[in-house]
Amino acid sequence: MGLSKHLSLPSGRRMNAYELSNVLIKGKKAHDAPNDHLSVVEINSDYLEMVDRWYAHKGHSLLYAIPLLALLLFVIVLFFTATLEKNEIEAWYFFSGMTVFILPFLYFGIRLFLLEGFKKTYYPIRFDRKKQEVYAILPSDSFLKISWHDLNIHVAENKQSVTLSSFYEVRGFILDNETGVIKQSITLGYPAWGEYDDAVSLWEFIRIYMEEKNAYEKCSEIVKVCMPIKERKESLRFSIIRGMALLAPNYALQFLSSPITVLFIWCRILSIKTSQLPVWPEWVNLQHKDIVRDEYSKQSKDNTENNFWEETWLVICFVVGSLVSLALILWAGYKYWLMYQ
Structure with a gap:
């Protein structure tokens, strides 16, 4: 919303x-x-x-859009390949009808992707x-x-x-x-x-x-x-930390759920990397140009260093989860390929 x-x-x-x-x-x-x-x-x-209000969930719309777009494109390619093999006028009519039927869903998937992809990294x-x-x-x-x-x-x-x-x-x-x-x-x-x-x-x-x-x-x-997002894009490291934060400090659950959590994190990374930094109007920048920094002023550079469980452990979970998810995707693709041999 x-x-x-x-x-x-x-x-x-x-x-x-x-x-x-x-x-x-x-x-x-x-x-x-x-x-x-x-x-x-x-x-x-x-x-x-x-x-x-959308920053914490950055990437969610891509998490839904990417599988939908992948499925629709797969169906189009599958029908197109079958139509080429048959190469009959009835088959081409059927392919054209299926394409027209799929187009609205494809449009919806693209709009869903663009809710967060190619937008602003955040809205301050x-x-x-x-x-x-x-x-x-x-x-x-x-x-x-x-x-x-x-x-x-x-x-x-x-x-x-x-x-x-x-x-x-x-x-x-x-x-x-x-x-x-x-x-x-x-x-x-x-x-x-x-x-x-x-x-x-x-x-x-x-x-x-x-x-x-x-x-x-x-x-x-x-x-x-x-x-750490002022005048720079969120780093890969912080995307992992932010994506895993919901399950902290349950370290075992972070590891066990990582094959699923990484899907959201990768979508978060993609949405941020494709987006542009927000830019304040020049008069706002001028208005806040000469800020007096004192002992209570804080920016991301003032953050304390993360310990093992706050960063290194999350990176380990991310790497393991990514490898497991990739292996499952490749295995599913291989099993599907065998079905049609």
Whole structure:
């Protein structure tokens, strides 16, 4: 939701009963344990930059699109080969009909791939603490600038992937002052696979940074890892770490599930490598050009070194999982080839 105009965030209507009953109030403490949930790219005394709600799941649409496209192309090649061998007018008519039938599914697969492939590596959201403004680069190649005080914020419920479970995010609405109709929506924060309480704790992290006098220092202490994606693409190493993070710290499960997990990680890598870095408007860069760095400023270069279990073990799982998955694919292909000999 939100990556495509066909699955856009809410607009053109009033807030519904659920949204109104889950409003988050500025200036009011919402949680005792604020948490950034691995969402921060950079934090300093001027601004807080965070990842978008799709970053944690980067590559999911490719995970569905690639098998679909591979299957459809395989079917087309199979029918084309059979038609060439028979080389009769009826066979060519049948092949033409099958191709026309498959084309809509092929188009759907391509659009699914392009939800994350050849797009932006991520869509940053920047909270300007001093100017009390929020900036965001959106998937529609547009840019959002809004006063912090003009955002109507609530906990939104959504579905992820093919699961039936509910997950939650912090969503902001820009309302028409006269009619109360939603003009635009934006997700301000998303704890990956998060429960309701996680979304509220993320909101509290954002709120105190923007509103409380000495909260910048407190928020900085909360942030343990900054995402290493500012002005560069996510590295292969970090894609592995991020892809395996869901199962941490269950090291045995990380290893056993690696043949499946690596499929998602490879799709994540492909989506990132084919995408372009986001670029802020020049006036935003100029506005934040001369940032004063202090002891509480944090970027990815300030991250602590990962230990064996946080990095090396994950790389081992990734390599083993990739080899197992490749072996299974080759074995399946070989068995299929034998069937037609």
